[in-house]
Amino acid sequence: MHIGIFGAGSIGCFVGGRLQVAGETITLVGRDRLRGEIEEHGLIVSDFGERLTMSGGEVRYVTGPAALADCDAVLVCVKSAQTAEVAEQLDGIVGPDVVVASLQNGVRNPATLREALGSRPVVATIVEFNVVSKGEGVFQRGTDGGLIVEEVDGAGALIAALQRSGLGVKVTADIAPEQWTKLLVNLNNAVVALTDAPTPVLMSDGTLRRVIAAIIEEAAGVLEAAGIRVAKLRGLPVSWMPRILRLPDAIARLVLRAQMKADPDARSSMWEDLHRGRTTEVDFLNGEIVHLAEKHGLQAPVNAAIVRLIRDAEATGTGSPALTPTALAAALGITN
Ligand SMILES: NC(=O)c1ccc[n+]([C@@H]2O[C@H](COP(=O)([O-])OP(=O)(O)OC[C@H]3O[C@@H](n4cnc5c(N)ncnc54)[C@H](OP(=O)(O)O)[C@@H]3O)[C@@H](O)[C@H]2O)c1
Known part of the structure; x- marks a missing residue:
């Protein structure tokens, strides 16, 4: 061809x-x-x-x-x-x-x-x-x-x-449920972009895992309220993701390593966009959840905060703001 x-x-x-x-x-x-x-x-x-x-x-x-x-x-x-x-x-x-x-x-x-x-x-x-x-x-x-x-x-x-x-x-x-599950996974692209942390660090840092759990949990709730079907992720129900992410460090690392193989320096394309001074796809990822929530009379404050932080980073044009995990959790209002 x-x-x-x-x-x-x-x-x-x-x-x-x-x-x-x-x-x-x-x-x-x-x-x-x-x-x-x-x-x-x-x-x-x-x-x-x-x-x-x-x-x-x-x-x-x-x-x-x-x-x-x-x-x-x-x-x-x-x-x-x-x-x-x-x-x-x-x-x-x-x-x-x-x-x-x-x-x-x-x-x-x-x-x-x-x-x-x-x-x-x-x-x-x-x-x-x-x-x-x-x-x-x-x-x-x-x-x-x-x-x-x-x-x-x-x-x-x-x-x-x-x-x-x-x-x-x-x-x-039947690809739509797979697309929505992929969107849930892609919600963490912004976390890489905002913290400058490679994907494996996201999985090993307890605070970042809790941040991702909150982002996905909120989004999954919006999809459920909107009556949108999601596919399993690598054989597991999507609803298990936040629970796995909140497991104690040693167990979570074991489970996640078995689920996904990642290069030590793997990073999301949203991180690359900030690095190169380009507009990101945040409106089509976390922004899609915010939009869907509004359409159904709901709120998605954590994903809305992510959109705002990424927009701020785009506006500065100097790459990732390299927030610490604690600073990111605080900016999103995540305390546990
Ligand atoms: N990278 C990943 O790991 C990954 C994984 C899964 C899915 N995806 C998805 O795949 C898509 C592409 O991502 P990517 O990371 O490959 O993006 P990318 O590296 O930015 O590649 C897209 C390229 O297309 C160029 N382009 C845009 N408009 C064009 C035009 N009219 N004519 C010629 N070239 C044009 C862009 O240039 P300018 O930047 O100058 O516009 C850019 O170089 C996104 O939707 C992303 O979410 C990415």
Whole structure:
């Protein structure tokens, strides 16, 4: 297949690189900064210590979307705020049978794409793992997990290509509950961004675990009140997450380590956004919970405070405010 990646940053370069290693023809569409980096160093996909290198010459990285006209499928990998804009561009470029997949977080992106793309198949796809752009062409997967892909008519060839990439693909016709569960997990992206703590520290620090428990508990309550179904997380009911997070340190670490493998320096893409002075996706994650709560006459004060803290950090433009766990808990009004 010829697969285009629209928004070739961390996820786009990693997934695109894996697809190219597996034999697909890939066109990456992104920004000048990464084009230059990949031209100089090549594209290096790093997967838990294993590095797969493609020489710069073999990788097609362009900065304009016109090249997507030749593609059989396009993976949309921009941040959520840019989806409407790229959907409109795609509509004017790709043919009527092209399959478009959203590899983005949040729950709104596939609908935004469908609205612009008419009868073309749009596939919601959940990326369970985390990828960080390490510089010098290296895109490193930092946690385990695979892809959850929506079963959609006309998307069989794309799904088969993703399966050949070895990324671990689960196909489901009922993706909405999986999207909401992923959103609950992504609520902790802001905690990484605000504290500058790598993901494994989040799991080992008792105060940060209690902060995350409060954020998720509040959000899960809002989803329940709104009648939204959620999927199990790695085989466990989502309602168990806050309870596990509040277990004593030694037991919680054991349980969480068994649940998730993470690189010592894995961090969320929201942290990377602050680090690079960009607007984050907080409105589509914690902000989605606040919005849903308001819609149902409820309140979500902890998630609302997270949104405010991230907005403040965006406004300063100096990266993570590096709050201590105690300072973050105090700012959110979490005392236990
Ligand atoms: N990184 C992760 O670990 C991870 C894991 C799971 C899911 N996700 C989700 O995947 C999506 C992408 O995340 P990411 O971390 O890969 O983001 P990213 O590194 O910022 O990559 C997106 C890239 O697309 C570029 N872009 C935006 N609009 C464009 C346009 N019109 N033409 C060309 N390039 C354009 C952006 O450039 P500018 O910044 O200059 O706009 C950026 O370089 C998000 O929804 C995220 O939540 C990420």
